Amino acid sequence: MTTPVLRVQDLHVHYRTAAGPVKAVNGVSFDLAPGERLGLVGESGSGKTTMALALMRMLEQPARIEGGRVLLDGVDLLALSEEQMRRIRFDRLSMVPQGAMNSLNPVMRIRDQMIEIFNAHGRHPDKAERRERIGHLLERVGLKRDVADRYPHELSGGMKQRVCIAMAIALRPQVIIADEPTSALDVVVQRQVMETLGAVQKDLNAAVILVGHDMGLMAQFADRIGVMYAGRLVELAPVRQIFSAPQHPYTQMLIASIPSLEEKRLFKGIPGVAPSLLNPPSGCPFHPRCPAAFAPCPTINPALEETDAGRWVACHLHSEAVLHDSRA
Amino acid sequence: MSFQYLVRRTGTFLLVIVLAVSVNFLIPRLIPGDPIEDRLTQLSATSSGGASIDIAATAAAYRERFGLDKSLVEQYLNYWWDILHLDFGYSLANYPETVGASISAALPWTLGLVGTSTLIAFVIGSLLGGLLAWPRVPRALRGFIPLLMVISAIPYFLLGIILIYVLVIVARAFPAGGAYTFGSTLRFDLNGIADVLRHATLPAASIILAGIGSWALSMRGMMISVLGEDFIKLAHAKGLKQRRIFLWYGMRNSLLPQLTSLALVLGYVVSGSILVEVIFSYPGIGYKLYQAIQSKDYFVVQGIVLILVVSIGFALYVMDLIYPLIDPRIRYQQA
Numbered sequence: 149m150t151t152p153v154l155r156v157q158d159l160h161v162h163y164r165t166a167a168g169p170v171k172a173v174n175g176v177s178f179d180l181a182p183g184e185r186l187g188l189v190g191e192s193g194s195g196k197t198t199m200a201l202a203l204m205r206m207l208e209q210p211a212r213i214e215g216g217r218v219l220l221d222g223v224d225l226l227a228l229s230e231e232q233m234r235r236i237r238f239d240r241l242s243m244v245p246q247g248a249m250n251s252l253n254p255v256m257r258i259r260d261q262m263i264e265i266f267n268a269h270g271r272h273p274d275k276a277e278r279r280e281r282i283g284h285l286l287e288r289v290g291l292k293r294d295v296a297d298r299y300p301h302e303l304s305g306g307m308k309q310r311v312c313i314a315m316a317i318a319l320r321p322q323v324i325i326a327d328e329p330t331s332a333l334d335v336v337v338q339r340q341v342m343e344t345l346g347a348v349q350k351d352l353n354a355a356v357i358l359v360g361h362d363m364g365l366m367a368q369f370a371d372r373i374g375v376m377y378a379g380r381l382v383e384l385a386p387v388r389q390i391f392s393a394p395q396h397p398y399t400q401m402l403i404a405s406i407p408s409l410e411e412k413r414l415f416k417g418i419p420g421v422a423p424s425l426l427n428p429p430s431g432c433p434f435h436p437r438c439p440a441a442f443a444p445c446p447t448i449n450p451a452l453e454e455t456d457a458g459r460w461v462a463c464h465l466h467s468e469a470v471l472h473d474s475r476a
Numbered sequence: 477m478s479f480q481y482l483v484r485r486t487g488t489f490l491l492v493i494v495l496a497v498s499v500n501f502l503i504p505r506l507i508p509g510d511p512i513e514d515r516l517t518q519l520s521a522t523s524s525g526g527a528s529i530d531i532a533a534t535a536a537a538y539r540e541r542f543g544l545d546k547s548l549v550e551q552y553l554n555y556w557w558d559i560l561h562l563d564f565g566y567s568l569a570n571y572p573e574t575v576g577a578s579i580s581a582a583l584p585w586t587l588g589l590v591g592t593s594t595l596i597a598f599v600i601g602s603l604l605g606g607l608l609a610w611p612r613v614p615r616a617l618r619g620f621i622p623l624l625m626v627i628s629a630i631p632y633f634l635l636g637i638i639l640i641y642v643l644v645i646v647a648r649a650f651p652a653g654g655a656y657t658f659g660s661t662l663r664f665d666l667n668g669i670a671d672v673l674r675h676a677t678l679p680a681a682s683i684i685l686a687g688i689g690s691w692a693l694s695m696r697g698m699m700i701s702v703l704g705e706d707f708i709k710l711a712h713a714k715g716l717k718q719r720r721i722f723l724w725y726g727m728r729n730s731l732l733p734q735l736t737s738l739a740l741v742l743g744y745v746v747s748g749s750i751l752v753e754v755i756f757s758y759p760g761i762g763y764k765l766y767q768a769i770q771s772k773d774y775f776v777v778q779g780i781v782l783i784l785v786v787s788i789g790f791a792l793y794v795m796d797l798i799y800p801l802i803d804p805r806i807r808y809q810q811a
């Protein structure tokens with residue numbers, strides 16, 4: 149197996165609120181191979197955005213990274229100084245924002261918003277070269293070169309998101325994080341933008357972490373899918389197996405809830421409410437909603453374990469250890 | 477900037493001027509009674525000598541002299557003619573000084589004092605407000621916020637009185653009033669300039685101190701909402717330096733509404749800062765206006781009001797023309 153470009157190990161992020169710490173990311177670990185496309189799904193509030201921001205070290209008050217490691221090419225990002233981290237952003241670890249509508253500075257031309265990326269990272273191409281590179285980047289995301297001279301309000305939502313992708317790949321990063329990059333766009337434009345993202349990702353051989361809700365989009369885009377629940381990664385597996393043979397009961401319900409055209413039936417949601425991250429349930433956080441819960445579930449929190457080659461799941465139903473261990 | 481935009485804004489500005497001049501012309505003429513006959517009756521009643529004058533004949537003579545015997549339309553056209561030649565008539569209180577001369581003697585002092593102080597207050601206040609909203613600023617600076625609120629709540633004239641008490645009466649560090657040492661002639665050498673600056677310091681300080689607070693508070697509010705925008709997050713993700721994000725993303729966007737307020741305030745500058753000028757007996761427009769109102773010098777009041785309206789209109793006009801250059805989104809807006 150190739151060495152992973154990004155390793156996340158036992159990451160914990162809390163929001164320190166007056167009512168106590170909200171454990172938004174609660175011990176997440178995974179590896180990301182170079183050029184891999186990892187999809188992250190999970191219901192609203194499961195901590196996907198919080199984790200994505202933690203990887204970029206862009207969390208704001210009251211969020212705090214309470215523990216864990218984020219190794220990019222073996223270097224722990226959480227141990228770097230703020231200035232060292234600043235240099236890594238966009239250069240090696242970049243991001244496509246969610247809100248395409250106002251992710252660009254309204255008073256600056258696209259060209260200037262791209263030039264400043266080069267400048268901030270100590271690349272000072274001369275004027276002609278800069279022009280050429282910006283033009284080339286825009287063409288690669290399917291835009292005309294003269295878009296560089298426009299202001300954001302003169303572009304459509306899809307065009308703005310393409311500009312954001314062009315910026316995200318400007319310095320040829322190793323990892324691109326995209327948190328619901330198309331949720332503000334209509335379906336047709338969504339597909340086009342995702343295709344663009346996929347194409348440039350392949351060119352660069354950059355790894356992508358795509359956060360989203362749209363299982364259809366995920367199925368088309370991702371190589372592997374990680375399922376988050378209550379701040380934890382509960383299942384991680386190649387995309388085909390997630391859809392054909394999900395192992396975690398939550399994943400199974402998630403897949404079952406996808407409406408299909410062939411079969412018209414009553415829309416099936418997942419019963420029960422999302423758990424409080426302030427006082428998460430004891431044991432497995434999913435046990436109150438889990439139809440298959442049994443003896444160990446309310447007390448012991450299952451660890452993420454490899455069940456088959458490349459398949460990881462955090463569930464007592466699939467765990468060997470719990471049958472032997474009485475305490476975890 | 478589109479030609480249409482320019483034409484429309486210029487049209488609006490000219491319309492404001494025409495309306496202001498017309499209102500200025502009409503209002504005194506709407507007052508019932510004949511001002512000349514009234515004045516003459518008043519004069520003859522108070523004059524101790526028994527020499528009675530033929531009021532009707534004298535009034536007719538004066539009316540002819542002031543052009544008041546002509547039709548309203550003719551008077552109106554004449555009024556425009558005079559205005560276009562910057563002729564606002566005579567000061568009643570200081571006859572035969574003209575209103576024009578009276579105002580132009582006061583205007584430079586006001587522009588220098590109030591204009592400069594307003595700009596200084598704007599720059600310092602906006603910068604401070606921006607910094608106060610910036611999360612990575614030393615906590616000590618945050619302590620300023622309540623202080624600013626208090627200062628901006630103190631009326632500037634009260635601040636002036638406090639400054640006079642502390643620095644003039646107690647410390648004797650500054651002159652109490654005037655624009656330059658009384659009795660000396662105004663000279664453009666080093667001593668002369670130093671003298672003018674020394675006289676301007678306290679009134680300027682009271683205007684600046686009072687202004688900083690409100691500029692800072694409104695800027696801070698704007699900055700906080702701008703810093704919550706998505707483009708600020710992306711700016712951080714891009715790995716831009718803090719200073720660049722602060723200036724080009726935060727300040728640049730927060731300043732837009734501030735500039736509109738600044739244009740308005742600058743328009744008001746020509747009316748001077750009445751209370752400050754009065755407290756420091758500073759020979760600017762504000763002081764002049766105060767005196768004119770006291771002595772019922774209508775023509776001077778009228779002249780100042782007219783200039784005020786025109787300059788506010790002009791400031792907003794200039795702002796409208798500049799705004800598309802600083803906010804590209806305005807360019808195509810049809811308003």
Ligand SMILES: Nc1ncnc2c1ncn2[C@@H]1O[C@H](COP(=O)(O)OP(=O)(O)OP(=O)(O)O)[C@@H](O)[C@H]1O
Nearest residue numbers: 163165170172191192193194195196197198199425
């Ligand atoms: N500023 C905050 N203060 C306190 N709690 C917060 C704050 N921001 C987020 N949270 C909590 O952290 C948890 C994770 O939020 P996050 O935004 O990461 O979820 P998400 O998986 O991205 O959801 P979505 O799919 O809706 O985008 C949520 O339960 C939320 O209530």
Ligand SMILES: [Mg+2]
Nearest residue numbers: 196197198327
């Ligand atoms: Mg989210």
